[in-house]
Amino acid sequence: MTAKKHTDPFIWLAVSSSIIIIAFILFPLIEMVAQPTFADLIATAKDKEVISSIWLSLYTSGMAALISFLFGTPFAYLLARKNFWGKNFIESIIDLPIMIPHPVVGIAILSIAGQNHWLGQAMSSIGIRIMGSVTGIIVVLTFVGLPFYVNTVKAGFEAIPSRLENVSRSLGASITGTFFRVTFPLAWRSMVVGMIMCTARAVSEFGAVVIVAYHPMIAPVMIYERFTAYGLKYSQPVAVWLIIVCLFLFLLLRIFSVQKKN
Amino acid sequence: MIRIKNLNVELSGFSLHDIDLTVEKGEFFTLLGPTGAGKTVVLESVIGIIPIEQGRIYINNKEVTNLPPEKRDIGIVYQDHALFPHLTVYKNITYGLRYHKVNGKEPGKNLSFIIDRLSLVPLLERSVKHLSGGEKQRVALARALAVDPSVLLLDEPLSALDPNFREDTREILKRLHVETGITVLMVTHDFTEAHFLAQRTAIINNGRIEQTGSIPEVFYKPSTPFVAEFVGMKNIFSAIFNGNKAKAGNLEIKISSNNNNSKKYIAIRPEDIHVSVDKQSLPEHNSIKGIVSKILNHGFYCDLCLKISDVNFTAIIPTNSLINMNLAPGISVYISFDPANVHAI
Known part of the structure; x- marks a missing residue:
């Protein structure tokens, strides 16, 4: 005779909540992916405007990730390794771009990049244009993606015991030598994950970009334009291709995260 | 040689006060203290990782106070090995x-x-991730010694090891110290390690050095009640001294020294107290009758807690003796201890 297993009601609650959440996320996406015909998808993939907008999305997001890597890595290291007055305040500043409504980000950037501001005038004098330019898009995407990079890499640095760095320095390595021989080899994976997070966040940005640079058109702006101009049927295939790209990026993220845990 | 002069460190929630310590060239010195006493902070100040408020640090008579860690010529081995996992x-x-x-x-x-x-030849090409605790500690030692540092700092290097590995590694440390003649400052809270390895020791508590001296000096002639308690003197009583007698509570105890003007306490090691049910079999000095109040069995030996007048004594006896004497709480016994083993503090 086998004993009857008793399952706690909380487990049932947890399982049902999980099913609802998964369905909530997947159902609209699956519907959207399933609705365009295969012929529409192929035709969209051949559309030069679509290709160029997706490429621009990837290029500008990739540049945002690269800038985040260059400037965010030393900053994340400082936050992870040093305690200083006002550190909590600085950390909350980093999170600001996550909380601010996206159009407000666009307006904030335009307000310093315009001709009425000394910074805008200075940039203009050396030929840097923000409004309606690829540079402007990269600036916006860096603004929104940077917190994801800094927070991920900071956690990566924090996971490395500082004693390893102490030992390295006692053996004769400088701070720079220690960073490149000990810290970087142990933290590079979190940097890759941070760059993927930053890119993924940047690819999905619309609200801030549409204020700063409607043209040249990145993929989310093109989806919006096709939706308002031609309706759902013409915007869906572009959205599907963008989702595939995002899915690929997040798949990479998961692979790196799992390897890190192992 | 390591010389620490008037070292003061302020960290959030902890500080080191006026640390003065000298480890002679070629000496094996232990810094003993309970958890949170500031042992590791002293080591990390010497190595230059922690900013110091005040004081000076010298290595082989050269001041290194303002030098970065990489210029100090100091090796360090941590309890958790701190090996580079990617190498x-x-x-x-x-x-x-x-x-x-x-x-x-x-x-x-x-x-x-x-x-x-360090018997590392068969391990050289292996990843450090798959080594045992003892092997990791040997690699950490080899890494520190390979650059031939002037001094070696050891931060509880044996604490995380299994008892078998611990004994082996302790022997290796002793042998290496003899063979290389390197100056060693080791932080530990283990008396066995201090007895086995060190020539001198210092006791640290709450960020202050309580006592410095040779191992017998510190363990048998503690200078403060804290040191007495820390080194295992379980019988510490406040006392009034009068010539070669000390009065603890209502109990008059013979002591060997007459010069106890500034002393306030007496301390007796529990293993220096003889216990018997029969008064005749005990030496006459300080022979007192008491009642067993509690017995704490530790396997091969027991802590015997005794109530004598208004004073509580603790003696250590082998478990065999406990069984032979048929001791139990409430039974009367006699204790005695040599006046020479009563330490005035």
């Missing part, structure tokens, strides 16, 4: 050699000797 055993050991080049060549004169002495 092999060999690359861990040789990590520091490139920074100690002489005439453009990496120093290697000690390398084979150290690798051989």
